[in-house]
Amino acid sequence: MLVPGDLGFWSLVLVFFVFFTPIVTLIIRYKWRIATARTQEIVWLVAMVIEEEAMVEHEVVVDYYVPVSVAVVARHSQCIVCYCPTTTRCSRCKAIRY
Structure with a gap:
């Protein structure tokens, strides 16, 4: 069976850029979005720990040093x-x- 057109090196480069580049881009964006969400969750958890430590310290001061x-x-x-x-x-x- 004859295939019309040139199937040389430039056709492979074109196929790579047309099909694989968007897929790789979507994967990178997905990973980046997950990393950003995890970073925000870690910041939120650290803020919660700091707030809880302050609350516990306040309770200790009120209970024992009044x-x-x-x-x-x-x-x-x-x-x-x-x-x-x-x-x-x-x-x-x-x-x-x-």
């Missing part, structure tokens, strides 16, 4: 171990209640 006034301690004496109401004090220092 100054308690002396009047509140005198009215509501609590055991330093179990936080139950108590009237018993340390016989040595008289500051700690058990």
